[in-house]
Amino acid sequence: MSKKILVVDNNPVILKFMVHLLEKEKHQVVTAENGLAALDLLTTFTPDVIFIDLVMPQIGGEKLCQIIRGTPKLKDVYIIILSAIASEREIRTNNLGVNTCIAKGPLNKMAQNVLLALEKSDQSSSTFLPGQIIGSEDVFPRDITKELLYIKRHFEIILKSMAEGILEINPEGRIVYANSAAISLVNLPENKLLGSNFTDLFKETDRPRLKSFLKAIDIQPQALNGEVSPIMNSKQISLSLIPILDNEDKTFIIILSDVSERKRMEAQFLQAQKMEAIGTLAGGIAHDFNNLLMVIQGNASLMLLNVDPSHPHHEMLLSIVNQVQSGSKLTSQLLGYARKGRYEVRPIQLNELIKETSNTFGRTRKEIRIHRELANDLFPIEGDLGQIEQVLMNLFVNAADAMPQGGDIFLKTTNIPQRDILGKFYNLKSGDYVLLTITDTGIGMDPKTLERIFEPFFTTKELNRGTGLGLASVYGIIKGHGGHIDVESEEGRGTTFKIYLPATNGEIQKTIKAPDHIIKGTGTILLVDDEEMVLEVGERFLKVMGYQVLTAREGREAIEIYRKHRETIDLVLLDIIMPNMKGGEVFDRLKEINPDIKVLLSSGYSIDGEASHILERGCCGFIQKPFNMNQLSQSIGTILRNNLVS
Amino acid sequence: MKLKELAKSLELEQDEFLELVYLFVKTSSSDLNKLQSAIEEGDSQKVAGFAHSIKGAAVTLGFTEIFEYAKKMETNARVNDLNGATGVVKSIEDEIGRIAKRFHKEIKSKN
Numbered sequence: 001m002s003k004k005i006l007v008v009d010n011n012p013v014i015l016k017f018m019v020h021l022l023e024k025e026k027h028q029v030v031t032a033e034n035g036l037a038a039l040d041l042l043t044t045f046t047p048d049v050i051f052i053d054l055v056m057p058q059i060g061g062e063k064l065c066q067i068i069r070g071t072p073k074l075k076d077v078y079i080i081i082l083s084a085i086a087s088e089r090e091i092r093t094n095n096l097g098v099n100t101c102i103a104k105g106p107l108n109k110m111a112q113n114v115l116l117a118l119e120k121s122d123q124s125s126s127t128f129l130p131g132q133i134i135g136s137e138d139v140f141p142r143d144i145t146k147e148l149l150y151i152k153r154h155f156e157i158i159l160k161s162m163a164e165g166i167l168e169i170n171p172e173g174r175i176v177y178a179n180s181a182a183i184s185l186v187n188l189p190e191n192k193l194l195g196s197n198f199t200d201l202f203k204e205t206d207r208p209r210l211k212s213f214l215k216a217i218d219i220q221p222q223a224l225n226g227e228v229s230p231i232m233n234s235k236q237i238s239l240s241l242i243p244i245l246d247n248e249d250k251t252f253i254i255i256l257s258d259v260s261e262r263k264r265m266e267a268q269f270l271q272a273q274k275m276e277a278i279g280t281l282a283g284g285i286a287h288d289f290n291n292l293l294m295v296i297q298g299n300a301s302l303m304l305l306n307v308d309p310s311h312p313h314h315e316m317l318l319s320i321v322n323q324v325q326s327g328s329k330l331t332s333q334l335l336g337y338a339r340k341g342r343y344e345v346r347p348i349q350l351n352e353l354i355k356e357t358s359n360t361f362g363r364t365r366k367e368i369r370i371h372r373e374l375a376n377d378l379f380p381i382e383g384d385l386g387q388i389e390q391v392l393m394n395l396f397v398n399a400a401d402a403m404p405q406g407g408d409i410f411l412k413t414t415n416i417p418q419r420d421i422l423g424k425f426y427n428l429k430s431g432d433y434v435l436l437t438i439t440d441t442g443i444g445m446d447p448k449t450l451e452r453i454f455e456p457f458f459t460t461k462e463l464n465r466g467t468g469l470g471l472a473s474v475y476g477i478i479k480g481h482g483g484h485i486d487v488e489s490e491e492g493r494g495t496t497f498k499i500y501l502p503a504t505n506g507e508i509q510k511t512i513k514a515p516d517h518i519i520k521g522t523g524t525i526l527l528v529d530d531e532e533m534v535l536e537v538g539e540r541f542l543k544v545m546g547y548q549v550l551t552a553r554e555g556r557e558a559i560e561i562y563r564k565h566r567e568t569i570d571l572v573l574l575d576i577i578m579p580n581m582k583g584g585e586v587f588d589r590l591k592e593i594n595p596d597i598k599v600l601l602s603s604g605y606s607i608d609g610e611a612s613h614i615l616e617r618g619c620c621g622f623i624q625k626p627f628n629m630n631q632l633s634q635s636i637g638t639i640l641r642n643n644l645v646s
Numbered sequence: 647m648k649l650k651e652l653a654k655s656l657e658l659e660q661d662e663f664l665e666l667v668y669l670f671v672k673t674s675s676s677d678l679n680k681l682q683s684a685i686e687e688g689d690s691q692k693v694a695g696f697a698h699s700i701k702g703a704a705v706t707l708g709f710t711e712i713f714e715y716a717k718k719m720e721t722n723a724r725v726n727d728l729n730g731a732t733g734v735v736k737s738i739e740d741e742i743g744r745i746a747k748r749f750h751k752e753i754k755s756k757n
Binding site (some may be wrong): 011012013014016017020084104105106107108110111 | 655656657658662665666669670672673699702703705706707708
């Protein structure tokens with residue numbers, strides 16, 4: 001009976017011989033010179049019998065058998081291995097789904113065996129024993145080949161156990177080999193992967209770049225450079241190509257590694273560096289502005305004391321004071337961003353703060369529904385109450401702005417034990433954390449906006465509605481608290497902020513609100529500041545509060561004055577950032593003169609850094625510029641309790 | 647052995663056999679060139695591979711001399727011994743040359 005037969009062999013002598021032999025027997029014969037060509041043929045041609053050589057370029061015989069047996073329409077095809085190495089290796093016929101093996105040898109013997117095998121293929125079950133090889137008795141023993149095969153298997157094991165994906169592609173760019181790691185990276189079954197086009201595995205936008213890379217590569221191994229790694233299955237992949245100039249053709253070995261995680265960490269690191277640099281700049285500007293605002297606000301409030309409320313200037317002065325207050329809020333946000341604004345850090349219960357802030361916010365925005373899912377046993381966090389409140393408010397306002405027609409805000413807190421945070425974020429200390437997620441159902445953001453939202457002065461809001469400092473300060477405050485903030489958003493699908501804050505073992509304390517009026521006192525205060533105007537305003541403030549005032553414009557002068565008037569000076573109000581001798585050194589020298597000296601620090605910067613070190617060395621307190629008379633009187637009042645006028 | 651006799655021993659028609667011999671001469675010559683380059687590069691693995699390929703083709707057509715030479719070369723190359731390899735290439739080349747000559751003679755006599 002005539003059969004449709006496919007012969008796959010890279011030796012033209014064998015192909016020609018088989019064609020002659022089989023056509024003489026009236027069979028229909030088609031040939032292919034390697035595994036890949038055979039696979040191409042098999043997409044349109046379904047033979048009854050396939051003869052397959054084992055050692056071939058571009059997909060070998062064993063792999064070809066596996067693929068054929070994995071293809072439903074070819075599962076009943078009769079497979080005959082025709083190979084010179086068949087006698088040297090125990091062919092795993094059962095595994096490969098092979099029906100018969102014939103060893104290559106002198107053509108007359110081979111012809112007999114081929115015809116015998118074809119005859120047997122008609123019978124319903126094979127009469128050959130599994131593993132039996134016909135014709136091997138005529139083949140010369142080949143120990144050498146056995147050794148070669150041993151080495152080949154050895155390399156196969158190495159390739160299989162490598163963490164990197166290894167692919168081989170033919171000159172047309174089609175895949176002819178893939179190791180296990182490559183198969184799992186691509187996430188396609190091997191029979192689909194082999195024969196498919198290499199560049200098609202990648203995202204469409206990456207394909208032209210990869211094609212020109214393949215075309216341009218010479219004879220030296222080369223890695224694909226460029227800032228952006230190509231994307232395969234949503235993974236960022238690094239590529240190294242090793243050209244193999246075997247025969248006349250150039251094939252490539254390609255080494256693939258999944259670098260998504262590394263790239264993510266790199267991006268986090270770069271972003272952190274950028275934010276740090278902008279932060280330093282923003283902090284410097286805020287410092288100088290605070291000194292200016294201090295003077296304006298000081299003078300305005302002093303003038304207010306002497307102007308009758310009926311006078312037309314009274315209202316103008318009030319307006320100046322109010323505007324300065326708005327300005328001061330801006331600089332405090334800048335300082336927040338610059339992480340230079342942690343004034344008062346203590347253990348706080350985040351859930352309580354969330355309840356209070358969201359209730360207050362909810363009352364002002366009736367169209368927003370707030371849902372809370374707060375963990376019962378949430379760890380306390382170490383933080384500045386005012387700043388965390390600022391974070392929450394900023395995020396609520398942003399969420400509400402993203403939902404002009406109303407919507408929902410979901411607030412959720414969870415404890416994150418140390419083991420769940422390890423290695424997750426760049427530069428985060430180990431320890432337990434508290435996670436707060438704030439999700440809205442608003443308009444969401446595109447990826448470009450998402451990339452920049454934490455940058456200061458970046459805003460999507462219309463002019464006069466946003467300063468571009470809200471989220472920047474949120475970012476700075478969270479970083480300043482040793483935390484981490486993440487954001488996920490999709491256009492039209494809302495936004496989720498995830499805030500991680502380090503947990504603490506400290507005990508929660510209740511806060512006592514300070515009185516809202518000037519506390520008067522008596523005694524002498526030495527005021528030290530290099531800014532002439534600040535000095536003037538400060539002196540006037542202190543006099544209004546009832547104190548005697550001595551002033552110094554720099555460190556040495558301050559030390560000298562203190563030495564002279566040590567007995568009468570009750571407190572030193574000391575600026576930190578000064579030329580020549582810095583506040584810290586001045587403090588140490590004063591402390592040498594009088595170990596019990598009372599010093600209140602002031603700065604346009606915040607308590608972080610320099611100020612906190614001085615506080616640790618026994619300084620009594622810190623006040624942030626610009627301060628008004630109330631605040632200054634209260635700060636002095638807490639230190640000089642005995643000097644107060646009741 | 648004459649080609650005619652060889653064809654007979656392999657139970658092949660003469661024309662068919664000549665066609666196979668032609669293919670053998672062609673592919674083996676190309677393999678030999680690659681083999682020579684591999685020897686010059688000192689790449690024993692490649693030498694063993696090409697020798698194996700020539701050996702396999704020779705055995706099917708009953709060219710026992712070529713089979714023996716190629717087998718010797720493959721054995722040596724496997725233990726990184728390429729000494730005298732160029733000499734063996736020459737011997738195989740000579741054998742293939744002789745076969746080619748006989749092939750042309752047969753073709754001429756047929757015409």
